[in-house]
Amino acid sequence: MPILRIKNRHRNKQLKILFASYECAPFYKLGGLGDVAGSLPVALKELGVDIRVIMPYYYKIKEDYPEIKKYKLNIYQSNLPRSRVPVYFLDQPIFRAKNIFDQSERARFITFSLLIKELLDENSLNWRPDIIHCNDWQTALVTKTYKKQKSQKYLGAKTVFTIHNIGYTGRTKLSVLEKFGFTEADFNQIKNGSVNLMRQAILDADLVSTVSPTYAREILTPAYGYDMADALEKRKKDLCGILNGLNVSDWNPKKDKDIIKKFGLEDIGNKYINKNQLQKICGFETVVNVPLIAMVSRLAGQKGFDLLKQAFAEIMRLNLQFVILGTGAKEYEDFFRQMNERYKHRFSAHIKFDLKLAHQIYAGADMFLMPSKYEPCGLGQLIAMKYGAIPIVRSTGGLVDTVSRDSGLSFKKYDSSEMFKTIKRALTVYHNQRKWLKLVKNSMKKDFSWATSAKKYLKIYQKLIK
CATH class of the missing domain: 3.40.50.2000 (Glycogen Phosphorylase B;)
Structure with missing residues (x-):
């Protein structure tokens, strides 16, 4: 050049x-x-x-x-x-x-x-x-x-x-x-x-x-x-x-050595093999048609965990599976450990840093939750879209610039009820197979290269x- x-x-x-x-x-x-x-x-x-x-x-x-x-x-x-x-x-x-x-x-x-x-x-x-x-x-x-x-x-x-x-x-x-x-x-x-x-x-x-x-x-x-x-x-x-x-040398489902099955747009069905593997890791029932939501994040107020804590009981009444990976404030670590015991087989909290597991979570999740109070740019939503996990985000900072209607769902007000409504809306779209597949393909096509x-x-x- x-x-x-x-x-x-x-x-x-x-x-x-x-x-x-x-x-x-x-x-x-x-x-x-x-x-x-x-x-x-x-x-x-x-x-x-x-x-x-x-x-x-x-x-x-x-x-x-x-x-x-x-x-x-x-x-x-x-x-x-x-x-x-x-x-x-x-x-x-x-x-x-x-x-x-x-x-x-x-x-x-x-x-x-x-x-x-x-x-x-x-x-x-x-x-x-x-x-x-x-x-x-x-x-x-x-x-x-x-x-x-x-x-x-x-x-x-x-x-x-x-x-x-x-x-x-x-x-x-x-x-x-x-x-x-x-x-x-x-x-x-x-x-x-x-x-x-x-x-x-x-x-x-x-x-x-x-x-x-x-x-x-x-x-x-x-x-x-x-x-x-x-x-x-x-x-x-x-x-x-x-x-x-996004560093596509590290984050690329077509070449990722840390996931159970590589996949891309041309063999998107392999994503379900990764979902199955993630369900096994988390102790969930291995079913395809139950949506699996994920968060990989520092456990901090900035990341919206206060909203999640407020709405958690309501969320777990929905027909979904939920996995969280991360460490941070003791308040949130303790809360999610307790929820891990209460909602066994549907919620799995991994309070640790585990990069290999993070790769498998992105590859296996259907949705990726980022209800941030503020987010200068955000990396999680970029990785999620690359791996076909649809982001559910609060409209702030870089989340506004990266997650559009054709690739994810968003809410404006920093409020637990607004977040909950958006999760419910995502579940409705998920059960419309044609619309959901279009969202997944749109998100995977996005170019966030350096x-x-x-x-x-x-x-x-x-x-x-x-």
């Missing part, structure tokens, strides 16, 4: 992007950002972008990936799997803690941000980006360092700041920031002696993005943007929403350096 050439002050040079993230699959993954960092750069590389990832060299990475080679003093290097995308790992004592979210968490990620600028100033990578793409509060101070002072040694890097979940702001005491050379004058707003690092990055970055068009609109309101809504309103012209993609997302990111990069 030809290398992209951009006519600007970087004439005849390949576009260079440094993608800064505190997590990156497969090396270290805690949440959705890890998937993004492990997939988006690969898709951008295929478009001809010279993109490289930078992250801390955690203790666990050293243990799990001993083959990673030292690049130079305090910098290690590897590549993202099945790609030529370099990943730089910054090694410092503060990154070696077994728990990266201990009491040194703030200092750890301040150090990471400052090291990035230092490395580029000194040209330690023998490579300098046109744009530094920062992600969430852990890299927020990169945007501050580039706005605060344009280094005499290295000029010109623009910054993109992507909000993956605005609920995690990185609020940090000013006294901690002062130890790293920052002053009160560096920050737009200080509340109760603390700085909201995400809010500051929103104001400092050259361009701000988030992970779906609807979420980009939602966070302009206090209901979703919290105390950052005013900052986002100021940056409205520089704010955009780009949907995350290639689509990468093209949109490329456009905003081009816009920045014109």
Whole structure:
């Protein structure tokens, strides 16, 4: 594929992007950002972008990936799997803690941000980006360092700041920031002696993005943007929403080694073999015509589990089977363990992390429930549709942008009775075989590949350096 050439002050040079993230699959993954960092750069590389990832060299990475080679003093290097995308790992004592979210968490990620600028100033990578793409509060101070002072040694890097979940702001005491050379004058707003690092990055970055068009609109309101809504309103012209993609190397029912029987549109009947297997795993009656609903999720209020708890008794009066996989808040873990005992043979709760089981659940489920209070993008509904499990979602964030009438069912009001009505409506459609099969086929045809997302990111990069 030809290398992209951009006519600007970087004439005849390949576009260079440094993608800064505190997590990156497969090396270290805690949440959705890890998937993004492990997939988006690969898709951008295929478009001809010279993109490289930078992250801390955690203790666990050293243990799990001993083959990673030292690049130079305090910098290690590897590549993202099945790609030529370099990943730089910054090694410092503060990154070696077994728990990266201990009491040194703030200092750890301040150090990471400052090291990035230092490395580029000194040209330690023998490579300098046109744009530094920062992600969430852990890299927020990169945007501050580039706005605060344009280094005499290295000029010109623009910054993109992507909000993956605005609920995690990185609020940090000013006294901690002062130890790293920052002053009160560096920050737009200080509340109760603390700085909201995400809010500051929103104001400092050259361009701000988030992970779906609807979420980009939602966070302009206090209901979703919290105390950052005013900052986002100021940056409205520089704010955009780009949907995350789905890594089809990991999630593809045609090639999935973790399900009992591979299937696609041409042999969709094999999905019933997977349903049968899932029913056996859950201790359910192995019948085809009883709908099987699934959830694979962190057990948290954000994910709508308060609604599910309220409506659970009513739901279990319906003729259905229900499986949940996930861990999270003790309140929900305890509740679903109790329900597991009460509704044996029709409800199955797996309170654990089990990726292999997750694959089988997606492959075997008829429906996938996501009644989220808010959802920046959402991954579960993308996987579900790929595997022919029809999503039942609340209309918020990325769920609005990905689940349409021809591929799923939705409800607007965050209310347990509205959720229950939508589940009942889904059961009615399920028993109309022709309509249901059409929904399943429509959902499986949808394209949520990272290639689509990468093209949109490329456009905003081009816009920045014109």
